[in-house]
Amino acid sequence: MATADKVLVYDRIKGVKQIPLEEFYTSGHRTCQGCESATVMRQFIKAAGPRTVVAGSTGCMYVANTSYMTTPWIVPWMHTQLGAGGSSAVGMAAGLRALMRKNRIPQEKINVISFCGDLGGGDMGLSGISGALQTDYDLLIIMYDNESAANTDIQATGLTTWGAQTTFSPVGKVERIMHRRWKKNVAAMLAVGHPNCRYVATACATYPPVDFLNKVRKALSIGGPTFIHTYDPCPKGWDFHPRYSHELGELGVRSGLLPLYEIIDGQVVYTYDARKTGKGRIPVREYLTKQGRFAHLTEEDIAYIQRMVDEMWDEWEVPGVAPFRGTLKVSA
Amino acid sequence: MIKRVEINYRGIFQKNLAKKIGGDIVMIAARMGQVGFSNGRYSDAPERNGIPCKYFAFVSPDLSEEELEAECGAKLDIDEANISVVLDDTMVKGVEPWAWHGVRPINEKVVPYGHMLIVSRRRPEELVRFMARKPYPYYLALLEGDASFAGLWVYRDDLTHERVLGAIAALDPQLLSIEAVKGYLWDKTHEEHRVEAAQKAFESVRHNIHEVTPLQGIDWPYEIPKLPKWHEFSEGVVVKAVPREFHLGPKGQSRNQLFKRGTTKSQRPVVRFDLCTKCTLCWLECPDQCFDPTPDGYYDIDYEYCVGCGKCAEVCPVQECIVMVDELAFEDNRSPWEHWKRDPEGYVRWAEEKKGKHRVLPNVVTGTGERVVEVEPVPVGGKPKPAARAGA
Known part of the structure; x- marks a missing residue:
């Protein structure tokens, strides 16, 4: 796995006391109580600093953050189309490069960040993101993943966990489980397919503390197109009390269901190593039973999810990241 | 009809x-x-x-x-x-x-x-x-x-x-x-x-x-904003960003003045500054950025923007330091840190009176009930004790 031959130089935040105090995404947005995606917005811009331009695809973090011609953003922010997370980032980066080349604006480092939700990034905008990761522009795409189209009151997406109740997968008397797709593995998919992209990571905004801020700094320092996938517990769609949004993220990570890792120049670095040889993992039950969207699951369902998670960490070629398994013997 | x-x-x-x-x-x-x-x-x-x-x-x-x-x-x-x-x-x-x-x-x-x-x-x-x-x-x-x-x-x-x-x-x-x-x-x-x-x-x-009767009630203290006319908007769909401003102390961070959303809360966090260990977690985890860092290292709360999610009370590592209290117990949105600085003992008395002796801890799945526990208030100068975590 990670070796010490390459060193990534970046301005590391060593602890909570070193986090910049000033906000660039401030109060006065129409998000839910206990919104973790709002925490993602706040922290990525804290890590990036004021010399940043941000684009946001349609989704919760666009609609909730533009309540009737007002904004909580202090840095320049632009709304873009649902599937345009990647192309808007390329456009902004290309525009800045051209303006600097023509000396229309001073030469300086301006961070380009584009964020999209799990529907906008993982399903609809995937081709645009793939295109952006093949360029040589310095840009960061952040996919905030609350496992549903949460803005329009919780429709299932490709990143919804197996078995979850959504308005697209209501629990019925005949069919208990209506959502039978396994969560799409977007970060690893992008890392595997885009050799230009030197940095891909998954993160949880508040667990472990400071980790997400440093991942943003690494992504912005390494150069070229980069991608971060964040897991955001959503009190509205996952149906838990807003008070516990930190807990749910922590439980998801520690149960191994939400793997945290970085892929830096093709090397995998675990942020939370949920293998038995690493930090180990708690039963997924701890995480599932604390959410109303899984209230209908039976013991059998929970055991199935546990089996899938165990397989992911114990049997995959790159545990928690890439689902390849040994060599398949094919008879002639 | x-x-x-x-x-x-x-x-x-x-x-x-x-x-x-x-x-x-x-x-x-x-x-x-x-x-x-x-x-x-x-x-x-x-x-x-x-x-x-x-x-x-x-x-x-x-x-x-x-x-x-x-x-x-x-x-x-x-x-x-x-x-x-x-x-x-x-x-x-x-x-x-x-x-x-x-x-x-x-x-x-x-x-x-x-x-x-x-x-x-x-x-x-x-x-x-x-x-x-x-x-x-x-x-x-x-x-x-x-x-x-x-x-x-x-x-x-x-x-x-x-x-x-x-x-x-x-x-x-x-x-x-x-x-x-x-x-x-x-x-x-x-x-x-x-x-x-x-x-x-x-x-x-x-x-x-x-x-x-028409004699009862209060003179409404909030102004109802007048909507801008179509010709008052700037060209295109452009919204002015919040101006950049920050200094240590109450309301030191610039915020969106046109949407304060404090009416979202049915409970508000009450802080015992004398128990605070300045760990920063309430400030860091707040999804609404309503904590203001103060010059002496504490975190004041802007209640006009607090939505009462209770996350700060949950992540606070000190027992009884941040407690959620029914919103109807409070008359105004004044700065709790200034109150404490002005009158440290009076503030703690006031806070404990608002908190009462019962703590309501909601179950993790919304609406499935709650636990009510009775607590003994920590006296002024009492030693901060670690808080029990309900969820993880």
């Missing part, structure tokens, strides 16, 4: 409940030979947890369905309400569902001699002291109970739905008669306890109606 009922509720938490009540008013009115129509307020969607929302039911004894729908269907909000139901009593402090709306009085739409029906365990004067003075008299009816909160998927069947229908019958028998309410509930569920709950609420609310 049209009778208008509005149901004020907390977004998501009471969405299913309000919808059930609104829909059932129409169904019951239909049993009485009337025409009804119900819908939600358009601009509330997409709904967010805790934000004040409205659901409407319109009933007419003489209009046709088409006429009623034409009259009531396409409006953003109603101009007047014959009955205004409030499903969470903390909304009497005002409601601000979106930007450019302003914090408005909960009784804004009530007509002369109309009714406010509030689900609450408080006395009428404890609620009226937060409500705006009206130029005419109206009635305040109280349905005794706690605000029924649930999530999107797990409905909390605590009979609030049936009780509100019974209570409405007590306020206006022409709109809904108690016989029709009971008949409807029986036909729908064949469950005796639901019919009984409506009947009991009907009886108790009949004796819990209070006239509010």
Whole structure:
């Protein structure tokens, strides 16, 4: 796995006391109580600093953050189309490069960040993101993943966990489980397919503390197109009390269901190593039973999810990241 | 003639409940030979947890369905309400569902001699002291109970739905008669306890109606913003960013002045600064950026922006340092840190008095109940103890 031959130089935040105090995404947005995606917005811009331009695809973090011609953003922010997370980032980066080349604006480092939700990034905008990761522009795409189209009151997406109740997968008397797709593995998919992209990571905004801020700094320092996938517990769609949004993220990570890792120049670095040889993992039950969207699951369902998670960490070629398994013997 | 009922509720938490009540008013009115129509307020969607929302039911004894729908269907909000139901009593402090709306009085739409029906365990004067003075008299009816909160998927069947229908019958028998309410509930569920709950609420609310005179209430302290005209917008769809400004101390961070959203909360965090270890977690984890770092390393709270999610109280590692307290216990949004600096002992006394001795810890899945524990207050100079984590 990670070796010490390459060193990534970046301005590391060593602890909570070193986090910049000033906000660039401030109060006065129409998000839910206990919104973790709002925490993602706040922290990525804290890590990036004021010399940043941000684009946001349609989704919760666009609609909730533009309540009737007002904004909580202090840095320049632009709304873009649902599937345009990647192309808007390329456009902004290309525009800045051209303006600097023509000396229309001073030469300086301006961070380009584009964020999209799990529907906008993982399903609809995937081709645009793939295109952006093949360029040589310095840009960061952040996919905030609350496992549903949460803005329009919780429709299932490709990143919804197996078995979850959504308005697209209501629990019925005949069919208990209506959502039978396994969560799409977007970060690893992008890392595997885009050799230009030197940095891909998954993160949880508040667990472990400071980790997400440093991942943003690494992504912005390494150069070229980069991608971060964040897991955001959503009190509205996952149906838990807003008070516990930190807990749910922590439980998801520690149960191994939400793997945290970085892929830096093709090397995998675990942020939370949920293998038995690493930090180990708690039963997924701890995480599932604390959410109303899984209230209908039976013991059998929970055991199935546990089996899938165990397989992911114990049997995959790159545990928690890439689902390849040994060599398949094919008879002639 | 049209009778208008509005149901004020907390977004998501009471969405299913309000919808059930609104829909059932129409169904019951239909049993009485009337025409009804119900819908939600358009601009509330997409709904967010805790934000004040409205659901409407319109009933007419003489209009046709088409006429009623034409009259009531396409409006953003109603101009007047014959009955205004409030499903969470903390909304009497005002409601601000979106930007450019302003914090408005909960009784804004009530007509002369109309009714406010509030689900609450408080006395009428404890609620009226937060409500705006009206130029005419109206009635305040109280349905005794706690605000029924649930999530999107797990409905909390605590009979609030049936009780509100019974209570409405007590306020206006022409709109809904108690016989029709009971008949409807029986036909729908064949469950005796639901019919009984409506009947009991009907009886108790009949004796819990209070006239509010034009002398009662307060002069509304919040300005209602004037919407900009189309020609006042800048070219394209451009919104001015919040100006960059930061210094240590209360309100040191610049914030969106056009949407303060503090009316989202039904509880607020109360901080014992003397127990604080300056760990930064409340500030770092707050999704609404309402903690202001102070020059001496503490974190002040801007209650105008706090939405009362309770995350700070949950992540705080010190026992009894941050505690969530019912929003109706507070009169203003002044800075708690300044209060503490001015009068350290007085502040702690005040905080402990507000906190009381009982702590309500909600279960993790919304609306599935809570634990109530009794605690001994930590004295001034008491040693900070580590807090127990409820979730992880």
